[in-house]
Amino acid sequence: MKCPECGCDESKVIDSRPTENKVRRRRECINCAFRFTTYEIIEEIPLMVIKRDNTIEPFDREKLVDRLCRATVKRPVKLENLENMVEEIATELKNSLQREVTSEKIGELVLHKLKEIDDVAYIRFASVYRDFNDVDSFMRIISELKDDKNK
16 A cells, blocks of 8 residues: 555554445555555455356345245255355355356256255256256156265
8 A cells, every 4th residue: 555645655554443344444654654544445246147048147145045945845944054055155156256157057056055955955946947847857866866875
């Protein structure tokens, strides 16, 4: 941070306080001892989802929780577990440092995590996500699930 008085690049932080959506820092120049205040603003870069029809929309946690609630209707799965799962997925996506992610990538992450929570919810979600059109599709995913459980 350059000193506004002498232009020196070196300063030390004397005091730091969080304020609404930013951090206020009191600094002192190493060269001339001039004191000044800076504000750090957290930059939120929205995660965008590329849909199957190539439209792009912002990632919506609530929409994903809603879809998971539909898959877990009448199943012994707590809403808290679903919200934690969505938070883990959102964190994983943001940590990948990609600004745009495909809905397929999100769907695969959901399926992977849902498989650990509830088999029936996994099959329900997969049937909509993978667009099952016949009984064979259901039989295939059930046999895959059985194979995974037997390992």
